[in-house]
Amino acid sequence: MLKDIVLIHPELTEPTLWLAKAYLTQPDHQEANLQLAKLTFMTRLNVKEAEQYFINSLPHPEGHHLYGQYLLAVGHFEEAMAQIKQYQILLPDAYSSESIAWTYYMSQQYELALNELEKLYSYNSDSVSYHVCLGAIYTKLGNKLGAFNALAEVMKHRGYTPNDITHLTELYEQSGIKAVYEWLLYQDTSRTDLGHYSGTMALARYATVLGKNELAIQYLKQAAQEGRYEVLWIASDSHYSTLWGLVEFKKLAAELNLIN
Numbered sequence: 405m406l407k408d409i410v411l412i413h414p415e416l417t418e419p420t421l422w423l424a425k426a427y428l429t430q431p432d433h434q435e436a437n438l439q440l441a442k443l444t445f446m447t448r449l450n451v452k453e454a455e456q457y458f459i460n461s462l463p464h465p466e467g468h469h470l471y472g473q474y475l476l477a478v479g480h481f482e483e484a485m486a487q488i489k490q491y492q493i494l495l496p497d498a499y500s501s502e503s504i505a506w507t508y509y510m511s512q513q514y515e516l517a518l519n520e521l522e523k524l525y526s527y528n529s530d531s532v533s534y535h536v537c538l539g540a541i542y543t544k545l546g547n548k549l550g551a552f553n554a555l556a557e558v559m560k561h562r563g564y565t566p567n568d569i570t571h572l573t574e575l576y577e578q579s580g581i582k583a584v585y586e587w588l589l590y591q592d593t594s595r596t597d598l599g600h601y602s603g604t605m606a607l608a609r610y611a612t613v614l615g616k617n618e619l620a621i622q623y624l625k626q627a628a629q630e631g632r633y634e635v636l637w638i639a640s641d642s643h644y645s646t647l648w649g650l651v652e653f654k655k656l657a658a659e660l661n662l663i664n
């Protein structure tokens with residue numbers, strides 16, 4: 405496994421050798437297991453091998469957090485929630501993050517997700533991450549205006565000009581939220597992360613919103629080829645739910661070991 409990582413990512417040779425030495429010397433070394441879990445899961449996109457490293461990294465606080473993200477990817481939502489809550493117990497500052505809200509979102513409990521997010525309003529409502537989460541939840545709750553306003557807030561934080569925001573507001577008012585995503589897919593050349601990742605992952609997500617399923621899957625395949633670890637949540641994030649029944653999507657998810 406370590407040899408494979410070095411071949412794919414030669415720039416990681418030195419830290420990988422350190423990991424190999426630490427792991428071989430002490431197989432239960434929490435930090436070594438955590439870093440191996442990251443490399444295996446997020447660099448090699450190897451879902452099957454990663455889990456044992458995550459388990460062996462516990463009770464490292466970040467281990468609980470990342471194992472929770474792993475469990476979300478494979479659709480084990482209750483177990484993921486337990487890991488996220490343990491992470492917050494070990495790192496109280498993590499209570500100010502949107503992790504619980506996102507976990508409810510991933511398990512399609514959108515009202516609970518919104519309730520959790522609202523608890524953070526007084527001290528986190530100015531952050532990009534807050535508005536990204538809010539926009540995702542509003543989208544699933546059918547609050548299109550709320551979703552657009554959250555997107556506009558993210559765009560302001562990301563450096564879009566007042567003219568850009570005005571243009572998109574007019575576009576939304578005239579033609580609805582899909583017109584905004586048409587602009588993001590075909591006209592916005594910045595490919596800035598607006599809560600939909602960047603590059604091909606963003607294009608895949610925009611195409612999904614617009615019902616352009618073949619295009620969305622094409623971009624997802626490209627993202628997987630690029631080694632984009634964000635593809636690991638496509639089988640559990642309901643943003644992609646309209647793709648789940650499609651043969652090509654199932655094939656891709658199976659190749660990534662996301663479907664048992």
